[in-house]
Amino acid sequence: MKQLSLILFLFFLFSYTTTTAQSYSGNKEDINSILTNLSNFSKAVMASDYQKIGNAYTIDAKIFPNNKNIIKGKNAIITYWTLPEGIKTKYHKINPEEIKIIGNEAYDYGYYEGITLKTDGKEISWKGKYVIVWKKINQEWKIYLDIWNNIRD
């Protein structure tokens, strides 16, 4: 019985490890810089700091929001992210599954989740998945392509 418990324990530990495994490939400094940028992006979204959100992108970045054409350029991207008065993103988190550095470019994919606080006080939870293509510009990693779509609960 003890042995069975141990086997079950190891099985669940293994399942847990494999399903949450993250694969980061590249030098530590670049990986950490991208992880910090992802975390700061969420912070900027939660603070409704649209200039900071804009600065996360390259000047010629492209975003691909659902049901819209490709939105090109930092200024158009800031306009897209700007929420109507009174609406806030209360919670935002990005969980990368893989980051791969290839010289001055990188790709990254994973999941995101968030909670929107509406003017009537109602909260809407959402989650989705994304792919980002990064470019290193003047030693800073910036988002060049940013595409995502939702996961239905």
Next chain:
Amino acid sequence: MKQLSLILFLFFLFSYTTTTAQSYSGNKEDINSILTNLSNFSKAVMASDYQKIGNAYTIDAKIFPNNKNIIKGKNAIITYWTLPEGIKTKYHKINPEEIKIIGNEAYDYGYYEGITLKTDGKEISWKGKYVIVWKKINQEWKIYLDIWNNIRD
């Protein structure tokens, strides 16, 4: 009046050129190989040739369909693409806006469009945008990450 016509002509020519401009960066052989693969992917979709669709992907590829979790691995991807009996994709076209080769990896983004033919004979047109991350494996370019979402008419 002639001059105005010329100015208008040049203006529209310029607008047309800039909105449909394609940017391909990398050696010609790699670019052509990816362009051929995109075209063959559409052909395989139109032929309901699911093995060919599967072969377009790496063994460990990931696709990101709307409202679903990330689907991992060639076999799961083939299952996703397999349409119910009687339903066909009558038309499928991918229009890349940018392809960039970075060694044995590449990224590519653009638009796609298609027509689904339903069992009752009705046709549904759709279009969207995508980002693909490619990997060159044994001299063949395969799709590693494939994410897209729709554009509403």
